[in-house]
Amino acid sequence: MTGYRALARATARAALTYRFNLLLSLGAVLVQLVALLAVWRVILAQAPVNGFTWPQMRAYLLVAFAAGTVVSILGDFRMAFRILDGDVALDLVKPIDYQKARLAEALGGLWIEVILIGVVVGVTLAVTGGMDTPAGPALALFAASMLLLVPLKFLIVYVSTLACFWTQNFMGVQWARLAVVNLLSGALIPLVYLPHWLATAAQWSPFAGLTSTPALIFLERVDLGEGLTLVAVQLGWVLVLWFGARLVWRAALRRLTVNGG
């Protein structure tokens, strides 16, 4: 356990050392927040669309921002390069579990991300006006959903990074993942706006749990029963991906060739 805790602390310390880079790395999610806020403000000024009013859409986008920022100080680039360089061999000889170690690193930076989210949400609300929070039970369910989002997002990134064992290329895999996640999670546009078949597929995919589920619960667009189902789907995917990742990892290790010393 101490080993994992040390890794978690190391991530946080590294993130704080390169503060400037940390802020810049938030850029993509922040730019998307600003652009979408501006687009929807103009559109919804006239009339609600698909039942979304401007304050609701703003809350939706803020939840999407929070969901997009959590678990982003992730060593996925480092992990990818270690796999591609063969340095991963050094990780293999360490007496800790590889998957848990990466999870510990992801959790290490969490508190920094929460502070950054607090600042951005605070500033946005200060500039554009207050926001309604849901009633007690829905709020609790929202919190549960946000908590599940952390391992879920980690696992999706982790599994896609394991693809480096096969592809020798990380950028392409990462771009493809970002594009798919952005659309199917509802981060780019709420799923109800998508064609029905696509929305349904996205709803049951692991990606919906990355934005849509917590956001819909927060806005109380789903009742408690539906909300519980959505959170259960999130939990189910966390379990499937956690054990699925182990299988992928086993197959990946058989592929691994490290040259030289």
Add this chain to the structure above:
Amino acid sequence: MRTIRLYPRLLGAHFRSLLEYEADFLILAAATVLMQVVNIVFLSALFAKVPVINGWTFWSVVTMFGAVALAEGVGSLFFDGMWNLAWQINRGELDYYLVRPYPVVLQSSSAAIGINGLSNIVTGGLMIGAGLAHSAIDWTPWRVALGVLLLISSVVIKVSINLGTNAACFWLSSPSPMFAFAMHQVGDLARFPLSIYPIALKAVLGVVLPFAFISFFPIASLLETGTSRWVGLLTPVIAAYCAGLAAFIFRRGLRRYESAGN
């Protein structure tokens, strides 16, 4: 003349090495196409419910997204090496460039080839083509010439911004192009009509980092959409200004360069 002739040959060397990794090329191409498909799905979902945003229709916004993709594509296919500048400075690799009889900036920009640029050029071109085909403008020879001039200028602006922001690494001394990348992302804001943003952002995108001249202003001029149609005619001027400024920043930066000392 020799400078121009050598450039494709420098890139060609990287291209040949790239061909060794066929799967890489396919993955990158597929990923960039996927990103544009997601953009189109997003826009069509958005415009399915609201036909017009501040005078901009689905097809005119697709044209803007296409212009950005085209400019980025040219930037990565022909000038991807710029993104390595931070690393080259940090490692002292510019030493080699400085002693060769070829402009340092071109050696740096040809130091890599982003094959994803190719798919971005193709998809961007298709988006622009589809957008223009759905617009109701009369194609006179003069308008075609204007369109070509505006698109070339928009590409020049994008490449110049890449160079200028990457050259900032001479001062930032970070081994990664994080600053330039963050600025590149700010440019994503300019894929939407500028009129939706608050005044401060308009100033940033129109004046400080003229991303709006890559897509919004030239497309507004060409399609005669929106309220500020004439501003787009300034695009070639802005392009010349950006190129000059980027070259100036690079030259000043190069004077600060002091190797890595090994």
